[in-house]
Amino acid sequence: MTATYDLPDAGTGGTAAGTGSVVLDVDGLSVDIRTPQGVVRAVDGVSFGARRGETIALLGESGCGKSMTAQAIVGLLAPVADVSAGEVRLDGTDLVTASRKQRRALAGPEIAIVFQDALTALNPVYTVGYQLAEPFRIHRGMSRKQARTEAIALMKRVGIPEPESRVDNYPHQFSGGMRQRLLIAIAVALSPTVLLADEPTTALDVTVQAQIMQLLTDLRSERDMAVVLITHDLALVSEQADRVVVMYAGTVVEQGPVGEVFGRPRHPYTKGLLDSVPAGATRGSDLRSIGGSPPELQDIPAACVYQDRCPLVQDICRTERPAPRHVGTDHASACHFSEEVSR
Amino acid sequence: MLTFLRKRALTSLLPLLLVLLGVFVLARLTGNPASLYLPESATPAQRAAFTERNGFDDPIWRQLLDYLGGVLQFDFGTSLRTGEAASTMALRAFPATLQLAAATMIIAIVLAVVIGSWAAYRPNSIADRISSFLSMTAASVPDFWIAIMGIYLFAVVLGVLPTSGTNAGALSWILPVATLAIRPVGVLTQVVRGAMVSALSAPYVRLARSTGAGDVRVVTHQALRNAAAPALTVAGDLTVGLVNGAVVVETIFGWPGIGKLMIDSIVGRDFAVLQAAVLLTAISIFVLNVLIDLGYALLDARVREKAKA
Numbered sequence: 001m002t003a004t005y006d007l008p009d010a011g012t013g014g015t016a017a018g019t020g021s022v023v024l025d026v027d028g029l030s031v032d033i034r035t036p037q038g039v040v041r042a043v044d045g046v047s048f049g050a051r052r053g054e055t056i057a058l059l060g061e062s063g064c065g066k067s068m069t070a071q072a073i074v075g076l077l078a079p080v081a082d083v084s085a086g087e088v089r090l091d092g093t094d095l096v097t098a099s100r101k102q103r104r105a106l107a108g109p110e111i112a113i114v115f116q117d118a119l120t121a122l123n124p125v126y127t128v129g130y131q132l133a134e135p136f137r138i139h140r141g142m143s144r145k146q147a148r149t150e151a152i153a154l155m156k157r158v159g160i161p162e163p164e165s166r167v168d169n170y171p172h173q174f175s176g177g178m179r180q181r182l183l184i185a186i187a188v189a190l191s192p193t194v195l196l197a198d199e200p201t202t203a204l205d206v207t208v209q210a211q212i213m214q215l216l217t218d219l220r221s222e223r224d225m226a227v228v229l230i231t232h233d234l235a236l237v238s239e240q241a242d243r244v245v246v247m248y249a250g251t252v253v254e255q256g257p258v259g260e261v262f263g264r265p266r267h268p269y270t271k272g273l274l275d276s277v278p279a280g281a282t283r284g285s286d287l288r289s290i291g292g293s294p295p296e297l298q299d300i301p302a303a304c305v306y307q308d309r310c311p312l313v314q315d316i317c318r319t320e321r322p323a324p325r326h327v328g329t330d331h332a333s334a335c336h337f338s339e340e341v342s343r
Numbered sequence: 344m345l346t347f348l349r350k351r352a353l354t355s356l357l358p359l360l361l362v363l364l365g366v367f368v369l370a371r372l373t374g375n376p377a378s379l380y381l382p383e384s385a386t387p388a389q390r391a392a393f394t395e396r397n398g399f400d401d402p403i404w405r406q407l408l409d410y411l412g413g414v415l416q417f418d419f420g421t422s423l424r425t426g427e428a429a430s431t432m433a434l435r436a437f438p439a440t441l442q443l444a445a446a447t448m449i450i451a452i453v454l455a456v457v458i459g460s461w462a463a464y465r466p467n468s469i470a471d472r473i474s475s476f477l478s479m480t481a482a483s484v485p486d487f488w489i490a491i492m493g494i495y496l497f498a499v500v501l502g503v504l505p506t507s508g509t510n511a512g513a514l515s516w517i518l519p520v521a522t523l524a525i526r527p528v529g530v531l532t533q534v535v536r537g538a539m540v541s542a543l544s545a546p547y548v549r550l551a552r553s554t555g556a557g558d559v560r561v562v563t564h565q566a567l568r569n570a571a572a573p574a575l576t577v578a579g580d581l582t583v584g585l586v587n588g589a590v591v592v593e594t595i596f597g598w599p600g601i602g603k604l605m606i607d608s609i610v611g612r613d614f615a616v617l618q619a620a621v622l623l624t625a626i627s628i629f630v631l632n633v634l635i636d637l638g639y640a641l642l643d644a645r646v647r648e649k650a651k652a
Contacts, residue, residue, distance in 0.1 A: 076549050076552055106555075107553055107554060107555035108553075108555040112554065113553045115546060115553075120546040120547070121546040122547060123545075123547035123551075125642060126568070127644075131550075134551065134556065135555070138554060138560065170644040170645070172645055190554075
C-alpha cells in the first residue's frame with residue numbers, strides 16, 4: 001500500500017532554479033489519525049525532495065493531506081496523529097526517528113515553518129519584538145538586548161516600516177500583511193535550510209499576497225533555502241514554484257517540474273484541476289469542474305484513490321493501486337493510464 | 344489611569360453606603376447592648392441612663408444620621424467594650440487578616456500554577472486525572488471541618504502544632520494557612536488547568552515549538568501569561584472570599600484578625616466596632632477589585648487600549 005518513489009538525481013530538473021543538493025528528502029511518509037471510529041490514514045506514502053534554492057509546491061484541495069504532511073515534517077502533528085511509516089531526512093538526519101532534543105535543536109536553525117493564520121499564530125500578550133527574539137534566545141543564547149537588536153534587523157529585512165519603534169508593539173497593532181511578514185521573519189530568523197510555508201497568503205488580499213510571495217522568493221535566494229509551499233492555489237504554484245507535488249486523498253498523484261506538469265498533466269486529477277481554471281475558458285462556454293467530491297478519510301479506496309471521479313477509470317483501477325512511474329525527466333505520475341491523459 | 348481610579352472610587356460609594364446601612368440596621372436588631380454591659384441587678388434607671396448615654400434611645404434614622412455625620416469626619420464611634428476608637432481597633436486587627444490571606448494566596452497560586460500546568464500538559468493522562476480528582480475534592484471540602492480535623496490530628500493527637508493563637512511563631516501559621524488554602528488551591532488548580540489546556544493548544548504555542556522552544560519554555564515564555572487572566576479573575580474572587588471567610592477560620596484558630604473582631608463585636612453588641620470592621624472589609628474588597636483590573640491591563644496590551652478608548 002505504501003508507495004515509494006525515488007527522486008531522480010538532483011540537477012536534472014527542467015528549471016533554472018533548484019539545481020542545489022537535495023536537503024529535504026521525504027520518503028514514504030504516512031500519517032495515521034486516531035478517531036473514535038478507528039484509525040484512519042490521512043497521509044499515505046508521500047515522497048518528494050526539495051533542493052536548496054528551489055520552491056516546491058504541495059498542491060491539493062483542502063483535506064488532501066498537504067498540511068498534515070507539512071506538520072509531520074516539522075514534527076508538529078496534533079496529539080491524535082502519528083507518523084506511521086516513512087522517513088523525513090533533513091541533510092541526512094531522519095526527523096521521524098530523531099529524539100525530541102535533536103528535533104528541537106534543528107527546529108529554527110535548520111527547518112522552519114510559516115503558518116497560515118497570522119492573527120492567531122502570534123501570541124497576543126507579548127510584543128512582536130519579544131516573539132522575534134525568541135529564536136535567537138533559544139538557539140543562540142542571546143541576551144534580551146542582543147536578541148532585540150536582531151529582532152529589529154529582522155523586521156527591517158521583511159519590510160516593516162519603523163522597526164525601532166514598532167518592535168514594542170503588539171500583534172493586534174499590525175495589519176494582516178504585516179503580521180504575515182512577522183511570521184516569515186520568525187521563521188527565517190536563523191536562516192533555516194528548509195522553509196515550509198503553509199498557505200502563507202490565503203488570508204490576505206491579492207496585492208498583499210504578491211508582496212508576501214516576493215518576500216519569500218527574495219529570502220529564498222538570499223539565504224539559499226529550500227522552500228516548500230503548501231497551497232491549493234494553481235496560479236500561485238505556476239508563478240512561484242519550480243516543482244509541484246500534486247496530492248489527492250493523502251497520496252501524491254503526480255509530481256514534476258511545474259512547466260511540464262501544468263503543460264502536459266499525466267494524471268487525470270491534475271488535468272481535472274487545470275481544466276477547472278476559468279482563465280482558459282472562452283466567453284459563453286461552461287466552467288468545467290471535477291464531478292463528485294474527494295473521499296472521506298475512512299472511505300479512501302485501497303486501489304486507485306481517484307477511481308470514483310476519474311473519467312478514464314477501468315477495471316484495474318478498482319483492484320490495483322498504481323505505483324508512481326516516471327513519465328518524463330523528473331516527472332512521475334501514479335496512474336495506470338498516464339499515457340492517455342492529455343490536454 | 345487617574346480617571347479610571349476616580350471613576351471606580353465614585354461608583355463604589357453607593358455600594359459602600361448600602362453595606363454600612365445594612366450592617367447598621369441588622370446590628371441593632373440583635374437587641375439593646377445595655378442588657379450585656381450592665382449587671383442583671385441594674386435598675387431600670389441605670390439601664391435608661393446607659394441607653395441614653397450611647398444614643399440607643401434615639402429613633403434608628405436619627406442614630407444613622409449621627410453615625411454618618413461622624414463617618415464624614417472620620418469618627419467611626421467608640422467601642423462599648425474597650426472605649427477605644429472603633430477605627431483604631433479595626434485597623435489594628437486588619438493586618439493579621441491580610442497577612443493570613445496573602446500567605447494563603449501565595450501558596451495557593453504557586454501550587455495551582457505548578458499542578459495546573461502539569462496536568463494541562465498531558466490532558467486526560469493519569470497525572471491529569473489524579474490532579475483533577477484531588478483538586479475537585481479540595482474545592483469541595485468545608486473549611487471548618489478541615490480546621491477541626493487539623494486541630495484534632497496535629498494539635499491534640501500528635502501535639503506538633505498549637506491548637507490556636509499566634510504565640511508559636513511560624514508553627515502557628517501552619518494550620519490556619521493550610522485550612523484557608525485548601526479550597527483556593529483546588530479551585531485555582533482547575534482554572535489554571537483549563538486555561539493552560541487552551542493556551543497550550545493555541546497556534547502561538549505551535550509557532551514557539553516550530554522555533555525549537557522546549558516543554559518548559561513553551562509554558563513559561565508563551566502559555567502562562569495567556570492563562571493568567573482567567574486565573575487572576577478567580578484568584579481575586581478567592582481572595583475576597585478569604586477576607587470574608589476569615590471569620591470562621593480566625594474564630595476557630597483564635598487569630599486576632601478582622602474576622603475574629605467582627606464575631607467578638609457581634610457577640611458583644613459592639614455596634615461601632617462591627618460597623619468599622621465591615622466597612623474596612625468592604626473597602627479592601629473594592630481596592631482588591633481595582634488591583635485585579637490593573638492586573639488585567641498589565642497582562643494584556645489590548646485591555647490597556649480598551650481602557651484608554
